[in-house]
Amino acid sequence: MPPSSYESPLHTDMGGFNDTTVTEFLLLGLSAHAEQEVVLCGLFLGLYLVTLSGNLLIILAISCDPRLHTPMYFFLANLSSVDICFSSVTVPKMLVSHVVGSKSISYVQCMTQTYFFLTFANMDGFLLSVMAYDRYVAICQPLHYTMIMRPKLCVLLVAISWVTVNLHALLHTLLMVRLNFCSSNTVYHFFCDLYAVLKLSCSDTFINNLMAFTEGGLIFLTPFTCIVVSYVCTFSKVLKFSSAQGIRKALSTCGSHLTVVSLFYEAILGVYMHPSSSYSVHDRVASVIFTVATPLVNPFIYxxxxxxxxAALRKLLFRSQD
Structure with missing residues (x-):
């Protein structure tokens, strides 16, 4: 099937009207110019390979080094795993579409991509909040750290996060499945982003937007609030340290995490804190930041x-060369 066409085979006669149902979408990508598309796909391929290798190295280093079998690195390994999945939801499909020469994606694939995108994007936020709590306990209650951050609690925090984000993604995917798409099927994005697809619906999307601002806002604000509260408590404790060296050490411990948090939440605020009807090309640029850039920089920052x-990475690399 040519890239510029779409299927609309379902016709039902009800009261003399024809209802045309879209069965696939067209992902236009980031640029309408072929030359720019080639450059961007090459860039995305390079960034994706670096993201995969960097995060895999972190997971292997943590798994192979017993000294890193601590709560902080357990959460970091989970974050790297989620970042690999997060990038893999969107980038490979875009690259395959470019190589094959077809920008089409089936309706089912589009809904599936939306579901997993919502799942991994929100899981990133929840893991960052759990890591902020871990840093708070390590700095403010160091003597009770091992007793508080027990392995069972760490696993429980991650498990609760997974259940929460999957229910959230399922809710919004089911709300979108109930909609009709009967006119345009052109998605002005490189993946099936929730807002970009909602903009194409010929149904009333009031409920979708309402749930995005209420339930979606709650899912966004819960980990964000936990991060803010954790760091307010952490910094209030740090400022009471008598030695400058102790303050620098504490701030250094939190610096990497704060950098990732700032990059991640600034991009999300720029894209999703407005109605789907106002979705624009600027949101596509912001989407690239947290779908490609954030998973890429996480391994380097940490x-x-x-x-x-x-030290663990050097040990792993030198061992592989032996």
Whole structure:
């Protein structure tokens, strides 16, 4: 099937009107110019390979080094796993579409991509909040750290996060499935983003937008609030330290995490804190930041600023060369 066409085979006569149902969408990508599309796909391929290799190295280093079998690195390994999945939801499909020469994606594939995108995007936020709590306990209650951050609690926090984000993604995917898409099927994005697809619906999307602002806002604000509260408590404790060295050490411990949090939440605020009807090309640029850039920079931020991680990576790399 040519890339510019779409199927609309379902016709039902009800009261003399024809209802045309879209069975596939067209993902236009990031650029309408073929030359720019080639460059962007090459860039995305390079970034994706670096993201995969960087996060896989972190997971392997943590798994192979017993010194890193601590709550902080357990959460970091989970974050790297989620970042790999997060990038894999969107980038491979875009690259395959470019190589094959077809920008089409079936309706079922589009809904599936939306579901997993929502799942992994929100899981990133929940893991960042759990990591903020871990840093709070490590700095403010160091003597009770091992007793509070028990393995069972760490697993429970991650499990609750997974259940929450999957229910959230299922809710919004089911709300979108009930809609009719009977006119345009052109998605002005490189993946089936929730807002970009909602904009194409010929149904009333009031409920979808309402749930995005209420339930979706709650899912966004819960981990964000936990992060803010954790760092307010952490910094209030740090400022009471008598030695400048203790303050620098505490701030260094939180610096990597704060950098990732800032990049992640600034992009989300720019894209999703407005109605779907106002979705524009600027939102596509912001989407690239947290779908491609954030998973890419996470391994570098956490490894380059962490001496234990650098040592584990060197040990892993030298072992592989033997």
């Amino acid at each position: 490894s380059l600023r962490n001496s234990d991680m650098r």
